[in-house]
Amino acid sequence: MGENKKKIVIVGGGIAGLSAGIYGRLAGYEVDIYEKNPVAGGECMGWNRRGCHIDNCIHWLTGTKPGTGLRRVWETVGALEESTEFADCDIFYTSIAGGTQVTLWKDLEKTQAELLKISPEDEIEIKKFVQHVRYALKCEMPVEKPMDAMGIRDYIRMGASMADMPKVMKEYGSMDLKDLAGGFKHPALKALFTDYLPEDYVASSFLVSYATIVSGNGEIPKGGSLAMANRMVKRFRNLGGKLYCSTPVSRILIEKGKAVGIERADKKTVLADYVISAVDTMEMFGTLIGKKYMDGKWKSCYADSEKYPLFSAVQMAFDVEAGAYEGKGTIFFPCIPFEAGGKKVERISVKSYEYEPGFAPAGKMVLQVNVPQFDKEYFYWTGLEGKEYKRAKEEVVKAVEERLLAQFPGLKGHMEFLDCWTPVTYKRYCNAYHGAYMGFITKKGVKSFRVKGTVKGVKNLYIASQWIMAPGGLPVAVAAGKFALWRIARKDKRNI
Ligand SMILES: Cc1cc2nc3c(=O)[nH]c(=O)nc-3n(C[C@H](O)[C@H](O)[C@H](O)COP(=O)(O)OP(=O)(O)OC[C@H]3O[C@@H](n4cnc5c(N)ncnc54)[C@H](O)[C@@H]3O)c2cc1C
Incomplete structure (x- = not known):
């Protein structure tokens, strides 16, 4: 570790903030992280209810x-340790439609065989899809340095390792999932391709996601989300970083166009050479620095939810007798329509945690249901007062329980409600803009959102957040933390 004279203050202890903090310590800076919640991790979170763990x-x-750049980053920040085990999952997810069940397996050949058996008349589209997933197998997110800092050699190296990606982009880059589904004749296949992500997501993203699973580059670390965040906290503290939980920040202090520290909600100020904002970016612009610093690119995305939509969900967890449930993995199924957040819902998904026996008492298992919600529904939920909000949640829980039992009758008498949370929960807990837990969705025909992570007119302020690059998610968060440090370290001629 190098000299320790300069100080970085990081606002937000989610995955991006922890990543920035760890790289900051590795580059020899003194680092404080201020997190408003009692525990760090942000949206990478889990909690306990009645003897069960909700991940x-x-x-x-x-x-x-192993061997990929991003894996090295996860190892550097301690998220993945030598002893970390991965869940033994052979399924991406399953869809049920019109009485037919179809699965995207981790084994691509198995998927092809199953899809062809279900719908021989879709042979051409099925084989094309499978071939293009194969093309995407080597797709990797560049994490050595920010893309705007990449030189010709970096691009050549990246191009060589992802030689087949242009074929994926050519075939699927200008269609969305609705278009992709529309190419299939069988209703179960149509449902399969619009179930996992919002249907206006660009189709190539979905292929890349599935290829990640197939190539073994998208596993689930055992112990879940909170355990992973805790490993990062441990790494940060072992490196000498200071994490202050239950310490919200109300302002980033800016003097003469330069960030000089922060003001905590308890009015104490902390001065620093650099400030990294690792909170939701609307929280940064709206509360911590003021919207006058928001440049045109951010403004136009936030203002146009048609072009740059966001999504969230109403979710709930149940504990069930393990033997009473006959599903596995994530299953999407049709149901009698009901309303959640004012939106008509006709399909829901249920995920079972059979791979985590430690999440429930012996003989039991946690099931989680996800009901998709968008911007409009966020306003429905925020418009409800305390009692109304509680009642609306109870109604959704009741509707979901009935539909789960209709789909899985074996659960009758063997299922107990644990918890329910909504887009408002993400706003309250993480200050997540409109309750969204990923960044802007990339739609077909719309340029994917990406910014540098600096703020025009403010020196020494950097943004580390999933929001700086669509579609967000954990890889973007951890890379954003590293990239913020890359910029600071380059300025100070240090290495990370
Ligand atoms: C249900 C769900 C499923 C998901 N599934 C996946 C998945 O399978 N794979 C994947 O890659 N990603 C997934 N994600 C997304 C992933 O969780 C996020 O992309 C990631 O955790 C975002 O990290 P972040 O650090 O950018 O932001 P956040 O996690 O939002 O961290 C920001 C932190 O800042 C804190 N904060 C906010 N305001 C202040 C303030 N004023 N002062 C101090 N602290 C403040 C917050 O409390 C929070 O801890 C999922 C998210 C959810 C909710």
Whole structure:
């Protein structure tokens, strides 16, 4: 570790903030992280209810394949340790439609065989899809340095390792998931391709996600999201970083166009050479520095939710007798329509945690249901007062329970409600803009959102957040933390 004279203050102890903090210590800076919640981790979170653990993030962690750049980053920040085990999952997810069940397996050949068996008339589209997933297998997110700092040699190296990606972009880059589904004739296949991500997501992103699972680069670390965040906290503290939890920050102090520190909600100020904002970016612009610093690119994205939509969900968890549930992995199924957040819902998904026996008492298992919600529904939920909000949640829980039992009758008498949370929960807990837990969705025909992570007119302020690059998620968060430090270290001629 190098000299220790300069100080960095980081606002927000989610994955991006912890990553920035760890790289900051590795580069020899004194680092303080201020986190408003009692525990760090942000949206990479889990909590306990009645003897069960509710894991609320990692469905898959991109960057688990040994030898990849992102895996090295996860190892550097301590998220993945030598002893970290991965869940033994052979399924991406399953969809049920019109009485037919279809699965995207980790084994691509198995998927192809299953899809062809279900719908021989879709042979051409199925084989094309599978071939293009194969093309995407080597797709990796560049994490050595920020893309705007990449030189010709970096691009050549990246191009060589992802030689087949242009074929994926050519075939699927200008269609969305609705278009992709529309190319199939069988209703179960149509449902399969619009179930996992919002249907206006660009189709190439979905292929890359599935390829990540197939290539073994998207595993689930055992112990779940909170355990992973805790490993990063341990790494940060072992490196000598200081983490202050239950310490909200109200302002980033800016003097003469330069960030000079922060003001905590308890009015104490902390001065620093650099400030990294690792909170939701609307919290940064709206509260910590003021919207006058928001440049045109941010403004136009935030202002146009048609072009740059966001998503969230109403979710709930149940504990069930393990033997009473006949599903596995994540299953999407049709149901009698009901309303959640004012939106008509006709399909829901249920995820079972059979791979984490420690999440429930012996013989039991946690099930989690996800009901998709968007901007409009966020306003529905925020418009409800205390009692109304509680009642609206109870109604959704009741509707979901009935539909779960209709789909899985074996659960009758063997299922107990644990908890329910909504887009408002993400706002309250993480200051997440409109309750969104990923960044802006990339739609077809719309340029994918990406910014540098600096703020025009403010020196020494850097942004480390999933929001700096669509579609967000854990890999973007951890890379954003590293990139913020890369910029600071380059300025000070240090290495990270
Ligand atoms: C249900 C769900 C499923 C997900 N599934 C996946 C998945 O399978 N794979 C994947 O890659 N990603 C997934 N994600 C997304 C992933 O969790 C996020 O992309 C990531 O955790 C964002 O990290 P971040 O550090 O950028 O932001 P955050 O986690 O939001 O961290 C920001 C931190 O700043 C704190 N903060 C905010 N305001 C202040 C303030 N004023 N003062 C002090 N602290 C403040 C917050 O409390 C928070 O801890 C999922 C998220 C959810 C909710």
